[in-house]
Amino acid sequence: MTTVIPHPNASVATSAAPAGLAGYNFAYLDEQTKRMIRRALLKAVAIPGYQVPFGSREMPLPYGWGTGGIQVTAAVIGPDDVLKVIDQGADDTTNAVSIRRFFAKTAGVATTDRTVDATVIQTRHRIPEVPLTENQILVYQVPIPEPLRQLEPREAETRKMHALEEYGVMHVSLYEDIAKFGRITRSYNYPVRVNGRYVMAPSPIPKFDNPKMDRMPALQLFGAGREKRIYAVPPYTDVKSLDFEDHPFEIETWEEDCSLCGAQDSYLDEVIVDDKGTKMYVCSDSDYCRERREAGHQGDGGPK
Amino acid sequence: MTGSVRDPLLQVRDLTHHYGRHLGCRDVSFDLHPGEILGIVGESGSGKTTLLKCVSGQLQPTDGSVSYRTRDLGPVDVYGMSEARRRLLMRTDWGIVYQNARDGLRMKVSAGANVGERLMAIGDRHYGHIRSEAVDWLERVEMDMGRIDDMPGTFSGGMQQRLQIARNLVTKPRLVFMDEPTSGLDVSVQARLLDLIRGLVGSLGIACIVVTHDLGVVRLLSHRLMVMKGGQVVEHGLTDQVLDDPQHPYTQLLVSSILPV
Numbered sequence: 397m398t399t400v401i402p403h404p405n406a407s408v409a410t411s412a413a414p415a416g417l418a419g420y421n422f423a424y425l426d427e428q429t430k431r432m433i434r435r436a437l438l439k440a441v442a443i444p445g446y447q448v449p450f451g452s453r454e455m456p457l458p459y460g461w462g463t464g465g466i467q468v469t470a471a472v473i474g475p476d477d478v479l480k481v482i483d484q485g486a487d488d489t490t491n492a493v494s495i496r497r498f499f500a501k502t503a504g505v506a507t508t509d510r511t512v513d514a515t516v517i518q519t520r521h522r523i524p525e526v527p528l529t530e531n532q533i534l535v536y537q538v539p540i541p542e543p544l545r546q547l548e549p550r551e552a553e554t555r556k557m558h559a560l561e562e563y564g565v566m567h568v569s570l571y572e573d574i575a576k577f578g579r580i581t582r583s584y585n586y587p588v589r590v591n592g593r594y595v596m597a598p599s600p601i602p603k604f605d606n607p608k609m610d611r612m613p614a615l616q617l618f619g620a621g622r623e624k625r626i627y628a629v630p631p632y633t634d635v636k637s638l639d640f641e642d643h644p645f646e647i648e649t650w651e652e653d654c655s656l657c658g659a660q661d662s663y664l665d666e667v668i669v670d671d672k673g674t675k676m677y678v679c680s681d682s683d684y685c686r687e688r689r690e691a692g693h694q695g696d697g698g699p700k
Numbered sequence: 701m702t703g704s705v706r707d708p709l710l711q712v713r714d715l716t717h718h719y720g721r722h723l724g725c726r727d728v729s730f731d732l733h734p735g736e737i738l739g740i741v742g743e744s745g746s747g748k749t750t751l752l753k754c755v756s757g758q759l760q761p762t763d764g765s766v767s768y769r770t771r772d773l774g775p776v777d778v779y780g781m782s783e784a785r786r787r788l789l790m791r792t793d794w795g796i797v798y799q800n801a802r803d804g805l806r807m808k809v810s811a812g813a814n815v816g817e818r819l820m821a822i823g824d825r826h827y828g829h830i831r832s833e834a835v836d837w838l839e840r841v842e843m844d845m846g847r848i849d850d851m852p853g854t855f856s857g858g859m860q861q862r863l864q865i866a867r868n869l870v871t872k873p874r875l876v877f878m879d880e881p882t883s884g885l886d887v888s889v890q891a892r893l894l895d896l897i898r899g900l901v902g903s904l905g906i907a908c909i910v911v912t913h914d915l916g917v918v919r920l921l922s923h924r925l926m927v928m929k930g931g932q933v934v935e936h937g938l939t940d941q942v943l944d945d946p947q948h949p950y951t952q953l954l955v956s957s958i959l960p961v
Contacts, residue, residue, distance in 0.1 A: 560784045564821025568806070571813045571820065574827055575849050640827040 423470040423503040429453055433471035433626070437617060440628035445590030446558070447541050452624040456498075461491055462520060463621025465537035466498070469518045472533060472617070473499065478506045480514035485522040485663065485680035492520075509683050521584075523605040525662045525684040528614035530631060536599040538620040541627065543587045543597040563595045566638055574643055583648065588635045595638070596627060604647045604663045609635040652677040655698035657688035674699045707769060709734045709875060709907050710755070715764035717747075717754050724750035725931045728764070734874065737901065737908040739922030739939060741915060741954070747931040748911045749879060755909065756796055756877045757786050768875075791818055795868030795906075799880035801860035804867070805852045811838065811863055812848040818871045837866040841896060858889035862896065869900065876901070878910045882917055894920050915958055919943060927951045 421427065429451075436450035455463045473479065479499050483491040487509040495518060496507045508514050511524040518535040528534060544554045547565045557563070566587055573580045586603035590596045598609060599618060609616065609629060616629040629635060639645040650664050655676040662684055664677040676698030679685035708731035717724035725747035732738055742748050753759035755766055757778050766778040771793065778786060790796070798804035805814055815834040816824075824830055838848060841862040852860055861881060868876060881897065882890040898921055901908055910921055918925055918939055925942045927935040927950065935948040946952045 556783075560787060562787065562821065564817060564823075565806075567820040567825070568809055568813050568817050571816055571827065571830065572809050575810055575812055575831075639825075641825050642827050 417502050420502050422475070423473055423499065424455075425453065425467065425470045429467075430471040433467055436626045437468070437471065437628060440617070440626050441615070441630050443594070444629055444633050445594030445596040445627060447625040447627045449624055450626050452621045455621065457494070459622040460539060462495055462518070462537040464619030464623075464626070465518050465520070465535050465621075466495055466619075467621060468535045468617050468619035468626065469495075469499065469516060470503075472535070473503055473505060473516055475503070475505065477515045478508050478513055480508050480511060480517045480683075481519075482517065482522060482524070482681075482683075483520045485524075485665075486682040488682065510687075511681075511683050521600050521602075522663070522680060523601055523608045525659075525679070525681045526687075527608075528612060530613045532614040534612075534614050534616045536601075536616065536618045538597070538599040538618045538625070539622075540585075541597055541618065541620040541623050541625040543585075543595050558594060561593070563589075563638075566595055567640070570638060570640065570643075574640070580639065580643060580645075586645075587638050589638060590629055590635055591633050592636075596629075596635075598635075602648065602663055603637065603645075606635070606637045606645070607647065611635075650677060653695060654679045654685060654688075655695040657685045657693045658695040659685065659688055659693070669699060706733070707775075708732060709736075709769050711765075711767040711775065712755055713765045713767075715751065715754055715761050715766065717750055717759065717761045717763075719750075723747070723931045725754070725928070728926075728933055730926065730933075730936070732875070732907055732909065734907055735905040736924065737910060737922045739918030739925045740909065740911045740928060741913060741918055741925065742928035743913065743954075746928040748913075748928055750931075751928070752877055752879055752909065752911045756794065757790055758796075771874075788822075791821055792871045793873050793875065795865075795871075795873040795876040797861070797864050797868060797876065797878040797881050799883060801852065801857070801864050804864045805860065807852050809851075810849045811843070811852060811855070814852060814863060814867050815870055818867065822871065833870060837870050838863075840869075840900065841866040842892075856889075857885050858893055861885065861893055865897065865900070869904070869906075872904070873906065875907045875909075878908060878912075880912055880914075881910065882914065883912070890917075897921065915943065915954065927954065 432451055436448045440448045453467060455466055457463060481492040481496040483489040499505055500507050511526045515531060516533050520537045542554055544557060547569055548554050570580050573582060584602050585597055585600045586606055588596050588598050588606060598606060611632050613631050615631055618627045637645040653660050654662060654664060656678050659679055662679045662681060665680045666675050667678055668675050710732040713729050715728040716726045728751055740748050754761040760779055767775045768778050769775045812834040815837050816830040819830050819833060834848060835845060838845060843859060843862055852863055882893055894917060912918060922939050925939040926933050929950045935942055935951045943955055946955050
């Protein structure tokens with residue numbers, strides 16, 4: 397990470413784009429806005445899991461497409477960074493392609509598909525399968541930052557509940573699942589407790605990815621553009637999924653392996669391949685799957 | 701436990717509340733002892749509900765004090781303690797039964813979850829235990845076990861009130877506030893509910909403050925009675941004494957306005 401936070405007295409033009417888009421500041425946002433976001437980020441890192449309000453700007457993409465994540469990325473990225481953007485684990489989906497292209501244009505940074513080469517990874521709905529390192533930052537796009545929102549519609553009340561650690565109602569929703577279905581059925585955006593204090597929405601990642609957040613060496617930043625909130629999990633911070641003593645937290649498992657690379661340990665997407673409902677299972681993390689195939693692993697090739 | 705059984709559980713002194721220039725209630729003082737049931741009657745707009753809200757920690761009074769004898773620290777000023785502690789008190793040692801069950805219940809979760817919520821709020825993390833407590837309490841308020849996973853919205857008014865009571869009593873509170881618990885219910889359901897409340901409160905030794913405009917309710921439930929008019933207490937005494945020998949003209953009017961059946 398080579399981002400330099402400019403001295404307050406430094407000229408705002410110092411980090412103007414060397415190779416960026418003419419007429420635009422480096423990484424699209426002006427330096428004052430970036431400074432405001434960085435202040436929010438510092439506060440967020442200091443209080444793990446706490447939602448810090450920030451002055452979210454209008455970005456050249458619609459709400460729900462990653463306006464929060466893109467602002468956080470713009471605030472932390474430097475000219476030497478290598479950016480990877482994934483959407484549902486894949487590098488080649490519309491959202492990922494357009495955000496990657498956006499930063500390639502406005503910041504002139506190098507981009508990559510390879511998880512290990514990236515220094516900043518912006519993600520929607522997944523954490524890469526390859527363990528991240530201390531030299532990486534993971535930026536999440538968050539649609540609804542408030543984990544208590546479905547249970548308590550009043551914002552003033554949810555803030556008070558966070559302040560006073562009144563999280564019993566979170567377990568009420570898990571209780572409902574068990575009472576109705578015999579197990580906790582919530583499969584994504586599964587609530588976690590960060591550093592033993594704040595309950596946090598991990599953004600709509602599958603609960604399969606929740607254990608990866610626990611004591612992750614990389615810095616995790618969360619941006620919600622529409623809701624104007626930033627929160628963070630610093631490196632090596634405890635992140636525990638909520639559960640009951642007699643109904644412990646469990647992640648999804650599959651009977652199948654990846655049809656392309658044969659992986660047994662990755663999150664699999666179900667793909668329907670014809671009109672008769674024939675299906676195959678493939679890794680959702682497209683980079684992980686390709687790396688494995690390049691290393692000689694092979695799946696059964698899916699339905700014949 | 702601090703203090704003896706003879707010390708009051710709740711002490712209210714010179715409680716006054718103004719809504720701007722408008723008077724809610726004025727100079728109300730009383731003591732409530734453990735296991736005692738106090739009825740507050742009066743016409744609409746007489747300040748009954750304002751008084752209940754002030755006493756139960758939901759509305760900071762303009763003037764006066766409310767002191768509650770906590771289990772660990774003895775008498776504590778309810779509005780002097782931290783908000784965190786007051787809210788903890790309200791959901792463990794106190795119960796509040798609202799007139800409208802919708803105010804007191806979580807309508808989007810099942811009956812069982814409604815009863816279990818307080819247990820989870822104080823840190824119970826064992827599903828089996830929460831479930832068995834919920835079953836136990838639904839039985840004690842005479843509800844059908846087959847409906848434990850139904851939404852409160854599918855229940856009748858009387859069942860919703862009974863569910864509210866179960867939800868409040870699950871943490872074994874020492875003090876329960878009831879705001880018109882039986883209004884809006886038909887008389888037979890009302891009678892059953894009153895019977896249930898009287899039985900539970902008596903067997904568990906819970907102190908109660910019941911606000912109502914129904915003299916029949918207070919005659920059945922309460923030991924002592926306060927009559928309010930225009931924001932002030934006009935008469936105060938043992939229930940039977942006040943109802944049989946009313947001194948204040950307003951109380952006399954109130955008692956004489958009961959329609960004979």
